[in-house]
Amino acid sequence: MNNIYLVGFMGTGKSSVGRFLAEQTGRKFIDLDDLIEIKEKRKISDIFAKDSEAYFRKVEKQALIEVSVKQEIIVACGGGIVIDPENIKVMKKTGKIICLTAKPEVILKRTKGYSHRPLLKVDDSKKQIEFLLKKRVALYALADISIDTSELTLQEVAEEVLKFVK
Ligand code: S3P
Numbered sequence: 001m002n003n004i005y006l007v008g009f010m011g012t013g014k015s016s017v018g019r020f021l022a023e024q025t026g027r028k029f030i031d032l033d034d035l036i037e038i039k040e041k042r043k044i045s046d047i048f049a050k051d052s053e054a055y056f057r058k059v060e061k062q063a064l065i066e067v068s069v070k071q072e073i074i075v076a077c078g079g080g081i082v083i084d085p086e087n088i089k090v091m092k093k094t095g096k097i098i099c100l101t102a103k104p105e106v107i108l109k110r111t112k113g114y115s116h117r118p119l120l121k122v123d124d125s126k127k128q129i130e131f132l133l134k135k136r137v138a139l140y141a142l143a144d145i146s147i148d149t150s151e152l153t154l155q156e157v158a159e160e161v162l163k164f165v166k
Contacts, residue, residue, distance in 0.1 A: 001069075003071075003074070003091075003095045004021070004074045005097045006018050006077060007077050008143075009129075011105065011110035011111040012101055013154070015076045016157060017100060018076035019031075020157075020158050021161060021162070025074075027072050027074050028071060028072075028074070030067050030073055032075055033078050036060060039063065047059070048118035050154075053119075060080070061084055061086065062094055064091070068090050068091070080119075082143075096144045096164065097142070097143040097144050098144065098146075098164065098165075099141075099145070101147065102148065102149050103148075103150045104130055108126050111124070119132065122152075143159065145166070
């Protein structure tokens with residue numbers, strides 16, 4: 001418990017910030033997407049393609065429950081973790097939820113050129129980013145704090161997080 005959950009849209013820096021914070025604080029870091037790939041022995045894009053997003057959400061929920069019982073860890077969650085209200089409850093009960101945000105154009109720049117995100121494998125990824133952001137904005141707002149990473153360095157984001165959790 002007393003965990004730090006990094007949530008937010010794809011490309012907002014959750015994994016990089018989580019790793020950096022773990023180095024700075026000595027806390028253990030878990031990337032939930034990596035854990036899911038280890039448990040499923042396949043890539044997230046394969047899970048979406050062969051078993052659908054709904055199946056992925058089930059595995060994601062289970063993985064979150066498993067890590068939530070650990071102590072003082074930093075967890076980088078997948079961008080869709082906030083869709084299930086029970087996930088929010090689990091995170092609130094066992095730690096603080098930090099939402100990383102970024103401007104749509106920054107998200108587009110950061111995610112362009114990477115093909116591992118099934119939800120962004122569409123013809124018009126800019127439109128898709130704007131569509132999903134709109135759909136999720138109220139859910140990301142349930143976090144304890146939000147940090148806009150668009151113009152910040154890793155160090156600056158980490159400092160903002162630590163100001164809040166210390
Ligand atoms: C998703 C985000 C991805 C991954 C999956 C679904 C989403 O994680 O969990 O592709 O629904 O936003 P990242 O946010 O780490 O890219």
